[in-house]
Amino acid sequence: MHNTEQIYFLALLGIAFLLIGILSGIVVYLLLKSRDKTSSSDKESISEENLSKLEFEGLQNCHFHEKEPGKGSCCMCEKSCCETCLKEYDGLTFCPEHLRTFSENKWTDITNVKTTPNNPEAAIYIYEFKKELWKSDNIPTYIMTHYKINIDGDHIESYVMLYVRSQDEEMLRDKINQIN
Numbered sequence: 321m322h323n324t325e326q327i328y329f330l331a332l333l334g335i336a337f338l339l340i341g342i343l344s345g346i347v348v349y350l351l352l353k354s355r356d357k358t359s360s361s362d363k364e365s366i367s368e369e370n371l372s373k374l375e376f377e378g379l380q381n382c383h384f385h386e387k388e389p390g391k392g393s394c395c396m397c398e399k400s401c402c403e404t405c406l407k408e409y410d411g412l413t414f415c416p417e418h419l420r421t422f423s424e425n426k427w428t429d430i431t432n433v434k435t436t437p438n439n440p441e442a443a444i445y446i447y448e449f450k451k452e453l454w455k456s457d458n459i460p461t462y463i464m465t466h467y468k469i470n471i472d473g474d475h476i477e478s479y480v481m482l483y484v485r486s487q488d489e490e491m492l493r494d495k496i497n498q499i500n
């Protein structure tokens with residue numbers, strides 16, 4: 321009799337723990353959900369003016385044809401291009417001018433930076449470097465990302481490569497080594 325009582329007690333204890341577990345799970349879930357809600361309402365509070373500016377900076381209408389919707393952006397100047405203007409080649413997209421730049425030059429990659437899901441920010445400096453080169457010196461470059469699945473580590477690695485014109489190679493190699 322004593323034994324059965326003990327078993328009941330243990331069973332009840334088990335059920336109690338289970339309930340506590342489920343309840344705390346629900347509480348955590350609700351907390352996370354309410355946090356999501358606040359962050360999405362934060363987004364909604366962005367003023368209409370800012371929103372249209374964001375859309376403009378993103379993919380709005382074609383840079384060359386105001387009325388045409390953008391289909392993609394140039395990998396060198398990042399201008400938005402409509403279906404007619406956007407040129408695709410070798411997995412890259414160009415505006416008409418930079419497709420010419422691409423075909424008239426020899427290109428060399430000067431970085432080969434590995435990023436993984438654990439360090440996605442490792443290549444940010446390359447994107448910033450590229451933007452800066454275009455903005456301040458009008459030097460065309462483009463970035464290609466090669467993805468590789470690492471079977472052993474069971475994750476995706478990406479190699480971010482900055483391509484520059486051969487004549488700029490030496491100068492830009494020095495420059496990017498200085499900032500990194």
Ligand SMILES: [Zn+2]
Nearest residue numbers: 394397415418
């Ligand atoms: Zn372009």
Ligand SMILES: [Zn+2]
Nearest residue numbers: 382385402405
């Ligand atoms: Zn266009």
